[in-house]
Amino acid sequence: MSTARTRLPALAAAGALTLLLTACGGAAGGAPTSGGTLTVGLGGGATCVDPQQTFNFSSAAMARTVVDSLTDQDPRTGEIRPWLADSWEVNADATEYTFRLREGVTFSDGTPFDAAALAANLDYIKSLGAKSSRGAAYLVNYAGTTVVDPRTAVVSFSAPSAPFLVGTSTLVFGMLSPATTQLTPEQRCQGELVGTGPFVMDSYVQDQTATVLRRAGYAWPSSLSTHQGEAILERIEFVWQPVPNVRAGSLASGQTDVAMSLETQDVAQIEAAGGTVQRGTMPGLPGSFIVNSTRPQLADPAVRQALEIGIDRESVVRTVLGTSFDPATSIVTSNLREYSDMSSMLAPDPARATALLDTAGWIPGVDGIRARDGVRLEIGITYSDDFGAFYTSLMQLVQQQLQAIGIGVRLNSVTQAGLVDAQSTRDFDTLVTTITESDPDIVRSIIQTRSPDTALLESSGLQALFTRQQAESDEAARTATWAEIQRIVLENGIVVPLFEGTQLTGIGPSVTGVRQDFKSMVSFYDTARTE
DSSP states (O other): OOOOOOOOOHHHHHTTHHHHHHHHSOOOOSOOBSOOEEEEEEOSOOSOOOTTTOOOHHHHHHHHHHOOOSEEEOTTTOOEEESSEEEEEEOTTSOEEEEEEOTTOBOTTSOBOOHHHHHHHHHHHHHHGGGGHHHHHHTTTEEEEEEEETTEEEEEESSOOTTHHHHTTSGGGOOBOTTGGGSOHHHHHTTOOOBSSSEEEEEEETTTEEEEEEOTTOOOOOTTOSOOSSOSOSEEEEEEOOSHHHHHHHHHTTSOSEEOSOOGGGHHHHHHTTOEEEEEEOOEEEEEEEEOTTSTTTTSHHHHHHHHHHOOHHHHHHHHHTTSSEEOOSSSOTTSTTOOOOHHHHOOOHHHHHHHHHHTTOEEOTTSOEEETTEEOEEEEEEOGGGOTHHHHHHHHHHHHHHTTTOEEEEEEOOHHHHHHHHHHTOOSEEEEEEEOSSTHHHHHHHHHHOSOHHHHHHTTHHHHHHHHHHOOSHHHHHHHHHHHHHHHHHTTSEEEEEEOEEEEEEOTTEEOOEEOTTSOEEOTTOEEOO
């Protein structure tokens, strides 16, 4: 069994108060005070607020106030830290996890959080199947949970599952009461949630407003929190503001205190009004092109390699997104522990890209677009502006850069539903996608489910490496395996990364202690007003 991580003393977390309030809050206008109401502007609709079913930053902001997770993940180091679990042990092949649960934790309906409640939550998440895509990914080989005693649970898997420990820190494993696990998924989506968290759901009207109230007697925050006991705020009101500049304007004018999911152009307005903007890299798969190497043009490895080095990521990202986003330097984001810097393989080199295409027999036509054996070197890029209005501007710059080396590009902007359809049918040349998750195994999942060329995954050795990394509970060994995966994926042009996703959260000048977790989702437990 590997050595368990033990829970940090409360004083250790409290000792970081000054540092974290400065790093995670707004520009303080005075000493934090207990009580008060915080108003949060949310971006986009939250059609389901159940943390175990949905992934949406608006939903997450609300759900995190109501639920706690077994563990937490340090946003600076990626280390897994105690929360509802005091400690844990993992066996050598990552098929068995033994959790020792924190004593005295209760749900807001008064029932205890114990090993049986943990088992009920994991069983429920597993039963949700596709309705809990993130949970399903972490529980793919889940075999059940054994209740040893009220404070000890053993979670078993039928095959190695090294990513599971990281999964326990995520919102999808936010713990809900046994009574809540008896509700239908639809009931839970509409706000019928009872958790162990520092707030309780008071009201929820989909796509309009929601309110949570401070829970009396709360006493079990994450070891990363800056204070102990009940939440500082008395009340949080969430309002839907789907248009980014409306959220920014409301914050700048003082109508709201926090604005979620801002865009780059909103930063200056908020800072000019005395607020601050938190910038958090969303871990997982960067904004990337998934390449369909079964298409005639893209079956040629020279074309796929030319795509990788024919794009000047620095120029594209800085022109459209400024300094709020970073160019991608691998197929996993730079804040994951398994990340390897592959920037040398992605450095822009139009001359080399041109030489690769020349050697492969792709000859420029009269319009500059190349062809070979009667096949025109033209590819489609399928993407969705539903994930941000900036996507079209990014794709247009990529289109210009690739056309400069003789690759024609058709831009295919679709709805989010259209993108999902293209993914499921694998009907695309290249498809732009990004996904946020705390473990790189989600990148494995995306490649295996999105890439139409399963033969290439097998012949390149990736399938075997994907299986190996799922069994490696040793951090160094798993990082080494992922370094090899990143190299092979880029060598074969299976994924062409472009930019790292960023979550921009605006915070008013009278607010402190808004904390972004490892996935850049916000937590309001340590938040206070200073007026």
